[in-house]
Amino acid sequence: MITAQDKILHVANKLGLTSLKDMQASTGAVYDVDTELSGLLFTNSARHQNPGITNITENQFEVNEALLIETISFYASSNTHRPLNLQQQLGSNAIIVFDLVIGNKRVMKDTPIFASGSPYTFASVGQRLQGTTSGVILQYFPRHQVYMEGAGILIPPQVQYYVDYRVYDIVTGDVLTLPENRSLGCYLFGTKVLLNFNTSI
Amino acid sequence: MSQINKLGFVDSKLGAPTNGQQTTRILFNTIKVPGTTSSLTFFKNFQGLSNGQTNLTQNKLDSMESMVIKTIWLAQLDEENILQVFGATLQQTVSIIVGNQTVVKNLPIQFNQGSCGQAFDRLHESGGSSADDVDVRTEPTRQVVQPVEIRLLTDIVIPPQVAFEVRIESNNSVYGDGAVVCALSGYGKIFSAGNSF
16 A cells, blocks of 8 residues: 555655655645636736735745645635635536646646536535524535545655646536635645755744 | 555456556546436437536447546536436446446445435544425525535546446436536546656
8 A cells, every 4th residue: 555655755766855844744725716716726826915815925836845636626715715615605516627737737637526526525524404484494515525545646845746626517618717706615625745954044 | 445445456467558647537427317217327328418418438448447446426417507405316326337347237326415415434524414395496506415426435447448338227217408427536546648746
């Protein structure tokens, strides 16, 4: 069984990153919202409010920092940048089809995220009792994520990454326009390597 | 054996390339206006489907690509943006055929879903509850059922350039005038000219 640390060290070794093994292993997530509705996530993060819209200042990690992506998830964002459930905003027929690109390489290809709840999400069903005019009902708030099978994919230090996405209606096949004042956000979550100085500077 | 080892083992047995980009792959295919039928076959017809309805153009992976099927996902959607119970809770079975071999045979999907659903094990429970008294026609964003999801207990490989399909059988299940969708997901490899990240 390959662990997250094994995978990071394997890729670092392949890329000749000899000092990555001395850095601090941690847990991390990066997020960004496509407020420009450009179909690209993370590419415009430098222009976004931090941490309201994103928690990165550019779409690459600094020297000796890296992220092993183990989960990718999507959410809708309001005009005040509050995360919202995709299914609640777009309905169950919506589907996001995305690519993940690291450097000049597409590492995830035409991957679907179903608004009605993607594969891998049955173990963490979100549900709540909601008050309505007709009474209290039970409804699902599906998760919209891909849990990476295997050991994830590494974003190495100082290599640009982005997510390229399109939104469709799966019944009609047409491109779906997001509702007014709504945009799409994305989390990349996994094992993080943080820069660690062994000597003081 | 992990999915990674299983895929490497089968690829090497078949003499398939093993140096692609490791990734997670989700293949999906849609059948539009399925109506009432006893048999559905996914990954057979790609004509007239957009990129939002399938991510393949033929019923096989490219020459440098392969994947493990670990999860089967099924959903029935109507034209009003509402997720329905797949096949209206009638007993249905799913079979997966890879090449000339049946690799999942008549697996009951209702076993794993709906208000009477049973989990295969403690982790593999699909959404089981629904709120029947909700009028989702007036509130289409309120989802009250879950898609079908079956996590397989073994790793099944789709090798490069081998045709595959998913068959659903029933006794005249009602699938409606919207669409039904099938997704297969798991660890996979896609073509890569260089090293893996």
